Amino acid sequence: MTLGSEISRRQILLGGGGGIAALGLGLGPAPALSANRTDVSLFLIDTAIPGTDEAARLAARKGAVVARFTGDPGVPWLEHLEPLWRHRPLPVAGLTFGGALFCFERLARGFGLSCGFRSSLPPARLAGSGHGKEHRQPAFGMAEAAFRAATDLAAYGQTRMTAAGIDAPDRPLTWVLRPAHVRRPRTDNGR
């Protein structure tokens, strides 16, 4: 599947070629950003979770840039989140496993963002490596519904936490990180 606002697989894997700047989120207002500051500007998807295409389409229709990764949360951190948040601490949504959210949540704090919504999805059939081999009910539809809820909640500034945190290996999470009005040192000297 190809989405207009996605970047190449190798860029995702290794981070070559511009990342977030190439998506128009580097400097100045980007088409994906609405006037509403709580709008989700970027949607991260771990491709090891199946049934996420619908959520990706929904995110793209809503104006969010979709970035996919497989397994290593360091790739979207290097390519998307840090460059984006260095410029502006905008809300970001994701459909990932708990380990990735653990990282992003802590790294987001450095830019004054926190987790405003987190919801656990049903066990999913897992693709790729690194997340087990269980075959249960896929997350079709649930991901879309969860993302819709996440973006709506982000837009209305509500906070809702439905999951107890990291859960079973085959249980994905959908989440939103958004400005928490917490001051914290961050890059300001031109890097």
Next chain:
Amino acid sequence: MLPPGCTQEMFGQAIDAFEQTVGPEWVFTSGRDLDLYRDAYSPFWGEPEERFASAAVAPADVEQVQAVVRIANETSLPVYPISTGKNLGYGGSAPSLSGSAVLDLIRMNRVLDIDEENASVLVEPGVSYFDLYRELRDAGAKLWIDCPDPGWGSPIGNALDRGGGYTRPQFRNHFDAHCGMEVVLPNGELLRTGMGALPAAETWQQYKAGFGPWIDGMFSQSNFGVVTKMGFWMMPEPEACLIGRVYANRYEDLSALVRIVTHLENTGIVNGMPGFGSPLLQRRVPADPQASDPNDASAPDQALQDAFYSRDAAARGLIADRVRSTGRSCWSALVKFYGPERMVRLQWELSKEQFSEIAGVEFGEPEFYSFPLSDAELERVHKPTFGIPSLSVFNFGIRTEARPDLLEGHQAFSPVIPRTGEAIFEVNRVFREIFQDEGLPVPPFGLPGCVWERALMMIFVFPTTRDPEINQKYRRAFHRLIPAAAERGWGEYRTPVAYYDAVMDTYSFADHALRRFHETVKDALDPNGIISPGRYGIWPERYR
């Protein structure tokens, strides 16, 4: 909560002065702001002993660091320097003395120099491994970073804590890989070490020692100053990497396996980080790109586990039977080679010759990599082995059938032990006894890390939770392990804040001469005791 000797009035004076120095937007005192500096993995979580900061101050440059240190002296408010504060499992960004102000260096995040020809860099403390990777890539420099796993910390912070990585020995020992540092001393004076002390020198990142005593080590795992710049030697991208696998089938083969790997490393034939595993126990070699997901490990075969600990004839018989019935080898070793293709293939052949002294030894098909890695390789390899920072380690720790309790955080007991098979058996036996005695689940038979040359390091990972009762149990076990290990000559190479004093107590030769030396230096350099009191068990006179 303020530290002893610092009144509310003095604290107020310090905050005012900090704000005048760095700007009010870079001084933090609200509970919500300070929560960011809490140690997410604290073994004291929610208990009175948990360490908290009273404030945080984030300078933008060296001059501001000097000014902050002088203010700390004038107001008796200790400061606790952090770089990126991601040292989870060993304290995070929480100070070693509650009430200290965190000196957050994250704004000092410039890569000051990249010298591709000389394969070195000069960085500030707020530069993370990801930042450095991005800068090297943008500069087109064919230099590899030796990064820890995860790679969200900083080269300076990790080197000063004496962390390790995964590539060649001279780079994976992160402190050894440094060349030259700049330090703000506790009185606010600025010091440069090595060739940095020679004002006109262009060799600060080329020759480590300079002239006179080489003092750099005094600023690692210490509280003698605030390091504001460090140079590092980097690994030039090799032409190729070859990863070889060795399998030994008998329980008693471990000693020979360890001995041969050590010899191959010491003679420079193996020049990447080796590792040991046990296919029979489903204990993978760390950083093995072909390893199965650790979260997939099935429930342990208790009889087999017991046999690995007991070492008697019956146990050996059971292990031999299981090797035959499962087709899995008892032990495995993984050896890595970096260099030109012709050379790494030859190194593998030479290594196989030496391993062949083990009866029945088998070799796996080697993996060969050239660079840049393909997309498929990038998806499956252990990235730090190839100089690429990663966060994939955080996929470990989730709840599984074999590990029903959620791993919310961890603390690592990590003693240095001799490089022998005997030491591996003995350390497992001793620790098992203590865990059983404490009524805790016995961890699976452990195999060591080979980060350091010449020695092995066991890493026993304990959970930290949000339940004080559980945390207390593990702390009690930890406090028993420290002296039990020390009695046998095994010492922690690094430890969480909660155990600094207990570990320092064990380095007790000649009536604690080493600690008394540390204290003498501390009192001379920092008479007011304002830099990180208690860090690594070094307390200034006013707190002793």
